Amino acid sequence: MPTELEKQTEIDLKELAQDLVARAMKAGATAAECVVREGDEFSTLVRKGQVETLKESGSRAIGVRVFNGSRAASTYSSDFSRDGLERMLKSAIELSKITSEDPFAGIPEREQLGAISGDLNLYSDDVYSLPGEQRIEYARRCEKAALDYDPRIKNSEGGSFDAATGQKILANSHGFVGEYRRSYCSVSAVPIAQTDDGAMQRDFWYSVARSLKNLDSPEEVGKIAAQRTVRRLGGRKVKTAHVPVVLDPLVATSLLSHIYEGVNGDSVYRGASFLAGKLGEKIAADHVTVIDDGTIPGGFGTTPFDGEGIPTRRTVVIENGVLKSYLLNTYTAKKLKLQTTGNASRGLAGTPGIGLGNYFLQPGTKTPKQLIGEIQDGLYVTEFLGSGANLVTGDYSRGASGLWICGGELAYPVEEITVAGNLKEMFRNISEIADDLEFRGSVASPTLRIDGLLVGGE
Numbered sequence: 001m002p003t004e005l006e007k008q009t010e011i012d013l014k015e016l017a018q019d020l021v022a023r024a025m026k027a028g029a030t031a032a033e034c035v036v037r038e039g040d041e042f043s044t045l046v047r048k049g050q051v052e053t054l055k056e057s058g059s060r061a062i063g064v065r066v067f068n069g070s071r072a073a074s075t076y077s078s079d080f081s082r083d084g085l086e087r088m089l090k091s092a093i094e095l096s097k098i099t100s101e102d103p104f105a106g107i108p109e110r111e112q113l114g115a116i117s118g119d120l121n122l123y124s125d126d127v128y129s130l131p132g133e134q135r136i137e138y139a140r141r142c143e144k145a146a147l148d149y150d151p152r153i154k155n156s157e158g159g160s161f162d163a164a165t166g167q168k169i170l171a172n173s174h175g176f177v178g179e180y181r182r183s184y185c186s187v188s189a190v191p192i193a194q195t196d197d198g199a200m201q202r203d204f205w206y207s208v209a210r211s212l213k214n215l216d217s218p219e220e221v222g223k224i225a226a227q228r229t230v231r232r233l234g235g236r237k238v239k240t241a242h243v244p245v246v247l248d249p250l251v252a253t254s255l256l257s258h259i260y261e262g263v264n265g266d267s268v269y270r271g272a273s274f275l276a277g278k279l280g281e282k283i284a285a286d287h288v289t290v291i292d293d294g295t296i297p298g299g300f301g302t303t304p305f306d307g308e309g310i311p312t313r314r315t316v317v318i319e320n321g322v323l324k325s326y327l328l329n330t331y332t333a334k335k336l337k338l339q340t341t342g343n344a345s346r347g348l349a350g351t352p353g354i355g356l357g358n359y360f361l362q363p364g365t366k367t368p369k370q371l372i373g374e375i376q377d378g379l380y381v382t383e384f385l386g387s388g389a390n391l392v393t394g395d396y397s398r399g400a401s402g403l404w405i406c407g408g409e410l411a412y413p414v415e416e417i418t419v420a421g422n423l424k425e426m427f428r429n430i431s432e433i434a435d436d437l438e439f440r441g442s443v444a445s446p447t448l449r450i451d452g453l454l455v456g457g458e
Contacts, residue, residue, distance in 0.1 A: 013038070014179060016062070016080075017171035020089060024066045025173050027093050031067040031107050032173045033309075035348055036060075039166030042128070046139040047158040048147075054136070063348030064089055068096040072105045076348035104334040105351075108308050112330075112340070113176040115305040116312060121298040123181040124211035127163040135161050138187050138218050145222025146191040150230050157190035157202065159222065163212075176309040183210055184300070187218050189225040193233055201232035203382075208440055210298055228382070231403065235415035238404060238457040244378035245419060245453045246371065246405065249436060251381050252445035256361055258423055259290060260443075261391050263317055263325070264354045265332025265343075274394040274424060275323060283323045284427035287364065290318040292327060294342065294357025301358040301442030307346035312357055315341045321428075327354055360444040364433035368447040371434050373408035379455050380405055381419065394423035418456040426450055 017034040024032035038060035045053040062085070063076030073095030077088040130138070143159025163185040171177040188206035205225035207216035247255065261267060262275035275283065294312030296302050303312050308330055316324050328336065329344035329352045345355025372380065385399035397420040403410040421429075434447035 013167075013169050014171070014177060016085075017169050018177055020062075020064055020085065021171050021173050023089060024064060024093065027089070028068070029066040029093060029096065029173070030069055032064060033107055034062065034064045034171050035346065036062045036169040037166065037348065039164060040128070041162075041164040042132075042135060043160070043162045044136050044139050045158045045160045046136060046143055048156060049140060049144070051136055052158060056132075061348050062088070064092050065349070065351075066092045066096045067106060070101045070103050070105050071096050071099045072102070072351070073099050074349040074351075104331055106330070107172050107174065108310055108330045108340065110174040113172075113174060113309045114311045115178045115309075116295055117304075119297075120180075120295075120302050120304060122210060122302060123165065123183045125165070125183070126212045127165060127183045127185040127210075129212060135163065142187050142189045142218035142222040142225075143191075145219040146189040146226040146229075147222075149191075149223055149226035150193070152193045152195065152230055152233065153191045153226055154194040155192040155200075157192065159189045159218070160187065162186045170305070170307075170309050172309055178305045178309060180304050184208060185212050185215055187215060187221050189222045191222075191226050191229045193226075193229045195233050199233070201229055201235070203228040203232060206440070208300070210300075232382075232401070232413050232415075235401065235413040237416050238379075238414050238455065240454070240456050240458065241377075242452065243455055244375050244405075244431070244449055244451050245455065246375070246378060246380045246447060246449050247445075248380065248382045248402070249438065249445055249447055250440075251384055252361070252448050253441075253443045254384055255426070255448075256290065256359065256443055256445050258389050258391070258396075259317070259427070260327070260356060260359060262423075263323070263327050265326050265328040265336065266354055267391065268326050269332055269335040272392055274392060275326075278323050279326070281323055282321050283424070284318055284321040285430045286321045287433060288318055288321050288427065288430050289316065289362040290360070291316055291362060292341075292343070292357050292359045296358045299358040299442070300439060301356050303357075306342045307344035307352045307355065308340075310340055310342045310344065313342045315343075315357075327356070329354055356442050358439065358442055358444070360437060360439070361433065361446060361448070363435045363437040363446040366432060366434055368434045368436055371432050371447060371449055372405055372410065374432075375405045375449070376407060378405040379403075379414065379417070379419070380410055384419075389423065396421050396423050396426065414457075416457070419453055420456060421450075421453045425452060429453075
């Protein structure tokens with residue numbers, strides 16, 4: 001629970017945000033909003049048992065956005081002195097008189113504003129419950145578990161432990177004022193394996209949680225990191241072929257990210273998306289359902305309100321292969337003559353962008369083992385390299401590495417290959433989705449199978 005000092009700080013910051021909005025209106029603004037953010041962060045990296053980096057920091061900053069009719073300007077500062085805040089506000093007011101007019105600019109309508117009530121399980125003070133030395137020991141234990149797993153693990157890029165807490169306050173001239181606190185902690189390891197002939201491979205694993213008690217043990221994380229690394233040793237090339245491709249859950253999220261880029265309101269209204277003008281059309285296989293849900297308790301993408309003070313919600317983006325919704329903030333919704341989906345994201349200054357809640361591909365019923373077991377020859381991708389997706393045409397080509405599937409089993413590691421196709425066909429050719437959905441961030445996907453792709457090798 002917050003201490004009395006923390007409670008007082010929260011009250012002061014809320015009052016400060018509301019006061020700055022009121023002062024902006026008194027100075028002639030037609031609308032205004034204020035954002036306050038503060039947080040603490042701890043991070044340590046241990047390499048071969050020795051502390052390599054150790055960082056502990058705190059920050060607090062404030063920003064305002066003011067409107068003069070259809071002109072807008074924003075400024076921000078980390079100076080909370082009376083003079084510093086006065087300079088920040090005065091600068092925003094003056095800039096708003098000379099910026100270009102934009103008829104779509106503005107804050108949301110009063111009736112759109114609000115926040116989800118109740119405890120969303122976003123904050124736990126136990127992420128800072130460990131003394132500094134024990135936090136370092138978490139990182140050390142994780143790395144040690146990886147190094148001890150197999151004699152071929154010869155080196156390490158380190159074990160890490162991170163923890164952070166943060167608070168956000170938003171107030172605007174329609175009377176909205178909201179706040180929330182969030183926390184997270186994580187532990188990870190990046191071991192390096194080496195064969196007798198000197199060939200090296202690296203991989204990683206991690207656990208992240210809102211609360212320390214929900215974090216996987218450092219030993220378990222280190223062990224999985226080592227297993228993932230060792231299985232990459234002895235990688236070989238394969239001959240070019242059209243084969244089924246299975247995406248590991250961590251890799252499959254990149255495909256979801258391409259869908260997000262395609263339904264992002266900014267891309268859509270600019271005509272820079274291959275999904276522009278496709279609402280209501282079939283764009284993926286029948287069993288593909290993609291959801292963005294900012295309301296899941298404890299979720300890494302959960303907030304009670306978005307960057308403009310609109311309650312977050314559950315939006316079905318794709319339902320049974322049909323494109324149902326773009327992801328929009330107030331500005332892009334106006335541009336497209338639609339309604340906001342509560343996906344505004346923003347920093348301290350500038351206009352809001354489009355952000356995600358908990359964004360995921362709905363899981364199927366088969367286990368990953370069952371899914372792989374149905375493939376005679378194919379590729380299981382564990383890593384994509386570089387970027388090679390054209391969001392206007394949908395053309396897709398990326399370097400990859402992973403494991404070759406033979407007779408329904410993961411047979412041997414492969415590397416120096418490419419995976420190519422077109423996003424429009426790839427979504428339609430998602431033939432299987434496994435049941436292993438797990439959130440390790442705000443974007444999550446189960447293991448999935450795509451048919452019809454070209455795997456380029458020798």
